[in-house]
Structures are given as structure tokens and as C-alpha cells.
Amino acid sequence: MGQFTGKTAIITGAAGGIGRATALLMARGGASVVVADVQAGAEETAAMVRDAGGRAEAVVTDCATDAGVQGIVARALEVFGAIDILHANAGITGGLMPKLDTASADFMEVMRINLLGPWIAIRECLPHMGQGGAIVCTASVAGLRAGAGPIPYSASKAGVVSLVQTTAMALTGRGIRVNGVAPGLIETPMTAPLFDDARARGREDRIGQLNPLRRGGQAEEIAEAVAFLASDAASYVNGQVLAVDGALSAQLPFTPKWSL
Numbered sequence: 001m002g003q004f005t006g007k008t009a010i011i012t013g014a015a016g017g018i019g020r021a022t023a024l025l026m027a028r029g030g031a032s033v034v035v036a037d038v039q040a041g042a043e044e045t046a047a048m049v050r051d052a053g054g055r056a057e058a059v060v061t062d063c064a065t066d067a068g069v070q071g072i073v074a075r076a077l078e079v080f081g082a083i084d085i086l087h088a089n090a091g092i093t094g095g096l097m098p099k100l101d102t103a104s105a106d107f108m109e110v111m112r113i114n115l116l117g118p119w120i121a122i123r124e125c126l127p128h129m130g131q132g133g134a135i136v137c138t139a140s141v142a143g144l145r146a147g148a149g150p151i152p153y154s155a156s157k158a159g160v161v162s163l164v165q166t167t168a169m170a171l172t173g174r175g176i177r178v179n180g181v182a183p184g185l186i187e188t189p190m191t192a193p194l195f196d197d198a199r200a201r202g203r204e205d206r207i208g209q210l211n212p213l214r215r216g217g218q219a220e221e222i223a224e225a226v227a228f229l230a231s232d233a234a235s236y237v238n239g240q241v242l243a244v245d246g247a248l249s250a251q252l253p254f255t256p257k258w259s260l
């Protein structure tokens with residue numbers, strides 16, 4: 001018996017990266033997974049889960065529209081008959097550099113996918129979740145402090161932190177927990193250009209140089225935290241956002257004595 005045996009999990013943004021790693025891990029733990037993404041890679045993730053002996057259904061759709069999410073929920077209920085876990089994970093950066101002239105439409109598209117999307121997913125899943133249900137949202141260290149992402153991205157992820165806290169409170173008495181993870185710099189398709197560029201210039205050792213572990217993270221390391229928060233092992237953890245960042249967000253900028 002795995003820790004997720006008999007449970008069904010919906011994972012958005014599961015065409016690759018953190019979402020795919022979470023799907024594979026939860027399925028290994030016995031969960032039936034519904035993997036959703038706007039990209040066809042969701043089908044590939046489902047095939048990987050099945051190849052490993054698990055149960056998976058893919059839905060290729062926009063996870064930040066009412067109709068898209070309602071379709072995912074309907075498929076989960078039709079194929080697996082229940083929804084126990086939601087990992088609201090789909091997101092975009094909207095560009096990697098902070099820009100002071102970001103257009104309103106570009107700002108709102110980041111908000112739509114990163115903040116409205118998780119809200120729609122929570123709202124649409126809740127009526128089908130019972131006591132013991134667990135929701136995990138992917139926030140970011142960029143939502144905790146400045147310096148880890150562009151302006152709309154960071155603001156949207158700060159919104160996700162609030163979404164976790166406020167929905168956890170609004171669910172008082174329902175026995176459904178809502179938590180989040182705040183990844184640091186993780187190697188996924190989202191950050192691939194950064195990692196590839198550093199490697200091409202022989203600067204791989206600079207990746208993650210600002211955190212005490214002195215490296216970037218892997219998607220599987222975030223998936224482990226998501227799985228913990230979604231599992232009964234975290235039965236008294238609620239309304240929290242766990243930074244999984246090698247201690248990047250634990251520190252203040254520090255000027256070494258030699259440079260003063």
C-alpha cells in the first residue's frame with residue numbers, strides 16, 4: 001500500500017518540470033493522477049505514469065479558464081470517481097527579466113495563469129473533495145521577497161501565498177487542508193535557457209551560488225515536498241507555504257568584510 005493508494009490527484013501544469021515529477025511520484029505512491037496542461041506533453045506524462053504501472057488520464061486544456069478546469073474535474077470524476085488531491089501548479093514567468101514598462105495585458109496574462117488559475121482549480125475541485133482532502137499550490141520564492149523574478153510573476157506568486165492562507169481559513173471545519181510550496185531556482189523547462197546558457201559558458205558552478213547549498217534544485221526535490229504536504233503525514237500542516245530553495249529565502253543579502 002502506498003501513501004496515496006485509493007486517492008485521485010489532479011495536477012495542473014503537468015507536461016513537464018515540477019508537475020510531471022509530482023505526477024510520477026504520487027502515482028508511484030498509489031494515486032490515480034489526472035495530468036492537465038495546455039501542452040500536449042500532458043499525454044506524454046500520462047504515458048510515463050502508465051509505463052511505470054500507474055493510473056493516469058491526460059487533459060490538454062487551458063487550466064486558467066472556467067471551462068478548462070471544469071473539463072478536468074469532469075474527467076477526473078468520470079474516470080476515477082473522486083478528487084482527493086489538487087496540485088495547482090501551472091504557471092508562466094512572462095519573461096525572466098524585471099521590466100518597468102510591462103503592458104497591462106501582459107501583466108494580466110501572468111495573473112490569469114498564475115493566480116486566477118489556481119483559484120479556479122480550488123473552487124471547482126472543492127465541491128467534490130471531502131474530509132482529508134488536500135490542496136497544494138505552487139508559489140515561488142519570488143512571491144516571498146523581491147529579487148527572484150519579474151514584477152507580475154512575483155506579484156502573482158505573492159497572491160498564491162495569500163490564496164493558500166485565505167482558502168485554508170475559509171475551509172474552517174471542512175477537514176480540507178491547503179498548503180503551498182515556494183521553490184527556489186529549479187531546473188525545469190521554465191528555467192532551461194538559464195541553465196543551458198550557464199553551462200554553455202562554463203559557468204554551471206554559478207547556478208544557485210546565492211543559496212547555502214550552492215546549486216539549483218531538481219523538479220523531483222519539489223515533488224517530494226508537494227507529496228508530503230498532500231499526504232496524511234502532513235495532517236496538521238495547513239495554510240503554510242514551504243520554501244524549498246536551499247535556504248535562499250532564509251538569508252539577508254550579506255556584504256563580505258573583504259569588499260567593504
Ligand SMILES: NC(=O)c1ccc[n+]([C@@H]2O[C@H](COP(=O)([O-])OP(=O)(O)OC[C@H]3O[C@@H](n4cnc5c(N)ncnc54)[C@H](O)[C@@H]3O)[C@@H](O)[C@H]2O)c1
Nearest residue numbers: 013015017018037038062063090091140183185186188190
Ligand atoms: N523552475 C523554477 O525555478 C520555479 C521556481 C519557483 C516556482 N516555479 C513554479 O513552478 C510551477 C511549475 O513550473 P516548472 O518550473 O515546472 O516549469 P514548466 O514550464 O515545466 O511548467 C509549467 C507548466 O505550466 C503549463 N502551463 C502554462 N500555462 C498554462 C495554462 N494556461 N494552462 C495549463 N497549463 C499551463 C506549461 O505548459 C508548463 O508545462 C510554475 O507555477 C512555476 O511558476 C518554478
